[in-house]
Amino acid sequence: MNFQVTVLKILVAYPDGFAVMEDLKRDMAILATSGRDWADRTWRLAARVPDLDIWSQGLVERISGGWRLTSKGREVLAFMEAQPAPGPIRGTAVNEIALPVSEQVPVPPLRQPADRAKRRRERRERRREARERARANAS
Numbered sequence: 001m002n003f004q005v006t007v008l009k010i011l012v013a014y015p016d017g018f019a020v021m022e023d024l025k026r027d028m029a030i031l032a033t034s035g036r037d038w039a040d041r042t043w044r045l046a047a048r049v050p051d052l053d054i055w056s057q058g059l060v061e062r063i064s065g066g067w068r069l070t071s072k073g074r075e076v077l078a079f080m081e082a083q084p085a086p087g088p089i090r091g092t093a094v095n096e097i098a099l100p101v102s103e104q105v106p107v108p109p110l111r112q113p114a115d116r117a118k119r120r121r122e123r124r125e126r127r128r129e130a131r132e133r134a135r136a137n138a139s
Contacts, residue, residue, distance in 0.1 A: 002045070006028060007028075013027075020064075049076060059072055
C-alpha cells in the first residue's frame with residue numbers, strides 16, 4: 001500500500017480535507033487490512049506521479065493535531081485518478097500536473113502470470129495429497 005496516496009484519498013473524503021490524527025490512523029488501519037485491491041490501486045495511482053512527496057510538495061499541511069489536504073493536493077489527486085487517453089506509459093512529475101486529460105498517460109493493468117491457473121491447480125493437488133497422507137498416518 002502506498003502511504004502517501006492513501007493519505008490523500010483519506011483526506012479528500014473529509015469535510016474541508018481536514019482530519020485529526022485519530023481518524024487518519026483508524027481509516028489507514030481499515031484500508032491497510034482491506035486486501036490486495038487497495039494496495040494495488042494505490043500503487044497504480046502512485047505510478048502516475050513517481051516523485052510524490054505530499055509534505056515537501058505542499059499537498060498536505062500539518063495543523064491543529066491533524067492533517068489538511070491543500071488545493072494543490074486535490075489537483076494532484078484528481079490528476080492521478082483521471083482516466084487517461086491511450087498512449088505511451090511513463091511517470092509524471094508533480095510540476096507536470098497541468099497537462100490536459102487528453103495527453104495524460106495511462107496506468108497499465110497489472111499483468112498476471114500466464115501459468116497462474118496451472119500453479120493454482122498444482123498447489124491444490126499438493127494440499128489434497130498432504131491431507132490424504134495425514135489421514136493415512138492418523139489411522
